[in-house]
Amino acid sequence: MKMPLVNKYLRSRKYFSFFLLVCAQTLSFSLVAQVVTKSVTVRNTSSRDITDYTLEIPVKKLNLPLGNYVATVDGKNVPVEIIQNIRGELTAVLPIEKIEANKTLKVAIKQGTADNYPKRTYAELSHKIGGHFEGHKYVGGYSWVKPNYITLPGDFRDHSYYIKYEGPGWESDKVAFRFYLDNRNGIDVFAKKTSDIVLPAVGVDGFDNYHNMADWGMDNMKVGKTLGLGSIAAWNGQKAVRVEKKDSVTCYIPADGKIRSQVKTVYYGWEANHIKCDLTSLISIDAGSRASHMELFVNKSLVDNIATGIFKDKNAELIVKNESNDTWSYIATFGKQSLNNDMQGLAVFARTKQIKEITGDDLNHILVLTPENGYIEYYFMPTWELDKEPIATKEAFIQCVEDFLNKLNHPLIYSVR
Numbered sequence: 001m002k003m004p005l006v007n008k009y010l011r012s013r014k015y016f017s018f019f020l021l022v023c024a025q026t027l028s029f030s031l032v033a034q035v036v037t038k039s040v041t042v043r044n045t046s047s048r049d050i051t052d053y054t055l056e057i058p059v060k061k062l063n064l065p066l067g068n069y070v071a072t073v074d075g076k077n078v079p080v081e082i083i084q085n086i087r088g089e090l091t092a093v094l095p096i097e098k099i100e101a102n103k104t105l106k107v108a109i110k111q112g113t114a115d116n117y118p119k120r121t122y123a124e125l126s127h128k129i130g131g132h133f134e135g136h137k138y139v140g141g142y143s144w145v146k147p148n149y150i151t152l153p154g155d156f157r158d159h160s161y162y163i164k165y166e167g168p169g170w171e172s173d174k175v176a177f178r179f180y181l182d183n184r185n186g187i188d189v190f191a192k193k194t195s196d197i198v199l200p201a202v203g204v205d206g207f208d209n210y211h212n213m214a215d216w217g218m219d220n221m222k223v224g225k226t227l228g229l230g231s232i233a234a235w236n237g238q239k240a241v242r243v244e245k246k247d248s249v250t251c252y253i254p255a256d257g258k259i260r261s262q263v264k265t266v267y268y269g270w271e272a273n274h275i276k277c278d279l280t281s282l283i284s285i286d287a288g289s290r291a292s293h294m295e296l297f298v299n300k301s302l303v304d305n306i307a308t309g310i311f312k313d314k315n316a317e318l319i320v321k322n323e324s325n326d327t328w329s330y331i332a333t334f335g336k337q338s339l340n341n342d343m344q345g346l347a348v349f350a351r352t353k354q355i356k357e358i359t360g361d362d363l364n365h366i367l368v369l370t371p372e373n374g375y376i377e378y379y380f381m382p383t384w385e386l387d388k389e390p391i392a393t394k395e396a397f398i399q400c401v402e403d404f405l406n407k408l409n410h411p412l413i414y415s416v417r
Contacts, residue, residue, distance in 0.1 A: 038062055039417050040071075040107040044099045046410035048403065051098045052288030053412060054259060055107075059090040061416055062109065070112040073097070073105070079114040081257045086264075086282040086295040086375070093260050095120075095287050099412065114258075120173045120287035122197045123253045123261035125150060125181075126164040138162035144204060148253035150181070154246040154269065158182045165203035165210065168251055168263045170283060174290045174389070175382055176202075176217075177283075179231070181251055181265075185243040186223040187231045191338070191384040193217045213340060220338040220384060221346075226311035226363040229346050230294060230380025232281060234272040235307040235368045239361035243279065245271040259287045272303045291349070291381035291404060298374050305356070306376050309366040310346045313337035318365055319398070321405070326352055328408040331365055334397045338384065345383035345397035349408060379408070 040057070044050050059082060069080040071094040080094045092109075099105050125148050131141025136157040144164060158166065158180060167181035169190070176190035176199055190210065192198060198216040203209075210219045227233060233240035247269030255262040267279040277300035284293045296306060309331070316335035323329065332347035350367050354376060357368040369376050383391035383400055391397050 036064060036067070036069075036111045038064065038109040040109060041415045041417075042096065042099060042105045042107055043413045044101060044103055044105075044410070045413060046406055047101050048406050048410075049098060049100050050096075050407055050410075050412065051403075052286075053096045053099065053407060054093050054286040054289070055096055055412060055414065057092045057094075057414060057416065059092055062092055064109070067111050068113045069109055070114045072108040072110070077112065077114045077117070079117050079258050080109060081255075081259050083255055083257070083260050083262070083284070086280060086297055093286070095259055096412070097288075117258055119197060119258045120195075121171065121257060121259065121261040121285055122199055123168065123170040123256050123263055123285075124148060124164075124199055125168040125251060125253055125263070127162050128164075133160075133162075136160055148256070149250075150252070151248060151250045152181065154248050156182050156249070158184055161207060168253065168265075169199045169202070170261050170263050170285050170292070171197065171199050172285045172287055172289050173197075174288065174387070175384075177285070177292055179263075180223075181249065183244050184223070184225075185231065186226070186228040187380070188219060188223050188228055189221040189382045191217045191220040191344075191382065191386065193386055193388060195388055211339065217384075217386070218340065220340050220342065220344065221311075221382070222339055223311065224363075227307075227309045227366070229310055229382060230292065230308055230348055230378070232279070232294075232296065233307040233309075233366075234303070235305040235357075235359075235366065236273055240307045240309060240364055240366050241272075243267050243270055254282075255284075261285055272298075273305060275300055275302050277303050290383060290400075291379045294378050294380065296371070296376040298371055298376075301374065304370050306369045306371060307366050308348055308350075308369070308378060308380070309360075309364045310348060311364055312360070312362075316344075316346075317394070319401075320358060322352065322355060322358060324352060326405075326409050328352060328405060329355060330401060330405060331358060331367060332397075332401055333365065334394050340386075343385040343392050343397075345391055345400070347381045347401050347404075349379040349381070349405065351377065379404075 126146040128141040169178040173195040251265040282295040316333040316337040319332040338344040385392035
């Protein structure tokens with residue numbers, strides 16, 4: 001007799017519970033909607049226009065829920081990517097095409113995806129499969145895989161014919177790079193005549209065909225026994241010694257984004273001036289940039305003569321700007337120093353307070369750098385007269401270098417609300 005009343009009561013409770021659930025979800029969505037949009041004011045304090053700038057904001061300052069985000073800049077939606085630096089700190093990065101001198105810019109960060117935004121950076125680490133090693137050479141096998149991760153013994157040699165173009169590669173829409181993941185550990189430049197991503201197709205049709213001019217460009221710098229551009233070394237008082245002797249090395253691609261791509265390498269047991277240490281390197285490249293950012297961390301305080309630099313060429317003039325009042329300084333060379341006998345400019349930018357000495361040896365112009373708590377950072381940048389945006393004269397090269405120096409010495413200031 002009482003069952004209908006019980007069922008009615010249970011039904012009413014069920015509907016009421018459902019009503020409460022709907023209200024709670026609506027309230028939850030409303031609250032989320034209030035916090036997923038952040039307004040960022042960006043200010044250029046320099047007397048120069050700044051173009052192709054990658055704004056970095058620590059994730060903890062944004063305080064946003066997990067999800068995909070875009071930024072609206074000058075009415076356009078651009079990607080927001082989450083990247084780690086060498087310390088493991090999470091940073092949101094987004095591109096700013098242009099901000100005029102002494103002006104401010106409003107940026108809105110909100111949930112969404114910038115699916116139509118082009119991929120402007122790339123990084124890869126590929127090797128052959130299907131063959132085997134005979135001594136230090138890999139024979140057989142005609143297929144490539146891209147694991148973007150590899151661990152090698154410390155005595156892994158050059159010209160093994162195993163890794164595509166002999167090491168990891170990374171690029172922006174302006175330029176591409178590689179470094180030799182072997183006993184040489186030198187950084188080389190792939191000059192580009194296009195803004196397209198090219199590295200996936202480089203080095204798959206022959207061991208070194210990229211030394212010949214192609215529609216996309218070419219490897220236009222000879223490294224040999226030199227530092228090439230921006231290679232890591234130790235200064236022994238007489239010459240720069242690259243990262244040659246080590247126990248093993250692990251290299252991988254932590255980021256392959258539209259805005260930033262990275263190559264991370266850990267050299268275990270590196271012998272630097274008779275001191276064994278572990279060295280971690282993180283190379284980052286950003287959309288619209290010719291420059292790569294090198295971060296280094298060494299775990300031994302006695303290693304205080306880290307070096308980098310630019311190879312010497314009799315056809316290239318050395319240019320130095322090292323002013324104590326500036327946060328950043330540089331060394332650069334310009335002249336007909338490319339493999340194609342073109343005008344090529346090369347520059348390395350370092351924090352002024354970390355520069356211990358500007359010197360040289362028989363092969364290189366050298367910056368000797370002192371780590372701060374084991375940490376060093378610098379940038380290296382090439383130009384080419386056959387670029388899509390060509391730099392063909394010394395005056396144009398210096399302008400390009402000074403524009404980048406201005407970005408470093410006057411980073412954009414931002415506030416979040």
